[in-house]
Amino acid sequence: MSSSCPTNPSSSTTRPHTYNRKQKSLGLLCTKLGVERRRIYDIVNVLESIGVLARKAKNQYTWKGYAAIPGALHELKEEALREKLEGSQGVNAKVWDDEDDDETLSNSGSQNDKSIPNSDAPKSHKNDNRREKSLALLTQNFVKLFICSNMELISLDDAAKLLLGDAHSSSIMRTKVRRLYDIANVLSSMNLIEKTHTADTRKPAFRWLGLNENQSSNVINSRKRAFGTDISNIDFKRNKVGVFVNGEFSQKPMKQKELEHVSGLGQVDKSNLKHCTKQSSRSYQFGPFAPASVHKVGPSENNSVKQVHDWDSLATVHRPHYQNEALKELFSHYMEAWKSWYSEVAEKKPLHIL
DNA sequence: TAGTCCCGCCATTTG
DNA sequence: CAAATGGCGGGACTA
Numbered sequence: 001m002s003s004s005c006p007t008n009p010s011s012s013t014t015r016p017h018t019y020n021r022k023q024k025s026l027g028l029l030c031t032k033l034g035v036e037r038r039r040i041y042d043i044v045n046v047l048e049s050i051g052v053l054a055r056k057a058k059n060q061y062t063w064k065g066y067a068a069i070p071g072a073l074h075e076l077k078e079e080a081l082r083e084k085l086e087g088s089q090g091v092n093a094k095v096w097d098d099e100d101d102d103e104t105l106s107n108s109g110s111q112n113d114k115s116i117p118n119s120d121a122p123k124s125h126k127n128d129n130r131r132e133k134s135l136a137l138l139t140q141n142f143v144k145l146f147i148c149s150n151m152e153l154i155s156l157d158d159a160a161k162l163l164l165g166d167a168h169s170s171s172i173m174r175t176k177v178r179r180l181y182d183i184a185n186v187l188s189s190m191n192l193i194e195k196t197h198t199a200d201t202r203k204p205a206f207r208w209l210g211l212n213e214n215q216s217s218n219v220i221n222s223r224k225r226a227f228g229t230d231i232s233n234i235d236f237k238r239n240k241v242g243v244f245v246n247g248e249f250s251q252k253p254m255k256q257k258e259l260e261h262v263s264g265l266g267q268v269d270k271s272n273l274k275h276c277t278k279q280s281s282r283s284y285q286f287g288p289f290a291p292a293s294v295h296k297v298g299p300s301e302n303n304s305v306k307q308v309h310d311w312d313s314l315a316t317v318h319r320p321h322y323q324n325e326a327l328k329e330l331f332s333h334y335m336e337a338w339k340s341w342y343s344e345v346a347e348k349k350p351l352h353i354l
Numbered sequence: 355t356a357g358t359c360c361c362g363c364c365a366t367t368t369g
Numbered sequence: 370c371a372a373a374t375g376g377c378g379g380g381a382c383t384a
Contacts, residue, residue: 026373038362041375058368058373130366133376156357175378181359204357 026059042135046186049139051075069192070211073147076140080148138163138176139183146193146208153198153205156180 030037044061047053051072054062131137141163145154160176161168168176184206187193193206 036361037373038375039360041373045375130376135375171378175376177357178359178378179376181357185359 042182043186045135046139046183049136050143050187050190050192066190073143073210076144077147080144084148135179135183138179139187142180142183143187143192146206147210153196153207155198155203155205156184157203158205 026037026040030040044053044055048055048061049072051064051068052066054064056062142159145151145159145162156177157173159180160173164172164176184193184195188195188206191209192211194209195204195206197204
């Protein structure tokens with residue numbers, strides 16, 4: 001963080017102004033936000049998993065925007081279907097965890113695999129191992145659970161079990177669940193999922209909201225504008241977290257325990273899920289920046305590029321008072337920070353974190 | 355107590 | 370080698 005960074009600074013910028021790399025250093029950002037650097041990585045990974053961001057290289061991220069989400073989800077869904085086909089029969093869907101990794105995963109999707117320069121072949125084993133345990137993969141698999149199954153509600157425990165396959169020591173489970181919390185917090189912030197609890201058991205669980213189209217899990221085709229477009233008037237209040245949903249900004253009262261009941265159908269049907277999950281590979285392929293062009297789904301009327309508008313309002317100053325709303329706030333702040341970066345950096349220029 | 359998730363050590367990966 | 374990343378899990382905090 002901080003200081004000197006080798007990478008080329010200005011150059012590519014269209015911005016005559018100073019594209020001050022230093023000002024965009026992750027370290028500085030973290031300081032300003034009062035956030036630990038380590039946290040950022042988690043968030044970035046989740047965002048990248050759903051297409052909002054793309055890592056181009058070390059210290060280089062490209063903001064894709066919310067409009068990229070539909071496309072990413074679509075990809076995930078197809079990928080899941082593909083996996084389902086190939087690996088299904090095996091009653092026990094594999095497990096990612098547990099020592100034995102294997103799977104040739106990593107490359108089912110389209111190009112873009114983590115854009116890892118090194119070819120795949122070599123150190124693949126170890127890499128795969130890492131990859132398999134990555135928050136990014138977990139995020140995608142978690143999302144697949146929702147978009148590929150008919151489960152209405154999924155508790156993190158169930159998700160962990162499903163994603164872990166059979167073998168799960170309580171220890172591994174615990175860790176997995178911790179990660180899922182990390183992920184769920186970010187996804188919740190984006191309103192892609194929401195927390196509730198099963199009707200029967202009062203067990204906490206999450207419901208997929210997706211792009212907020214009607215219930216159907218078919219994320220890819222319904223109206224509603226692209227996720228996150230048109231963000232406007234945001235206003236946070238203590239204990240309230242603003243979230244943008246389809247253009248509108250909604251505030252969820254921190255612990256909204258209201259809607260709970262809704263859940264009716266929820267119930268995890270493990271069996272029916274197993275196959276659908278399996279590792280995947282990241283494969284995003286959205287258009288360049290904001291792409292509203294991404295095979296977007298709905299008629300997202302406005303181009304995400306412009307979703308920039310009110311991001312400023314997202315700013316709001318207040319240090320994240322961790323505890324609970326932690327990631328959520330952090331996320332908001334981060335969005336704001338990025339937004340400013342974005343505007344400064346001009347169109348396609350990659351952002352340099354640090 | 356179960357559910358959350360803060361916090362940061364430390365192993366890896368990269369440039 | 371230093372900096373950037375990120376897996377991982379102990380344990381504090383809450384409801």
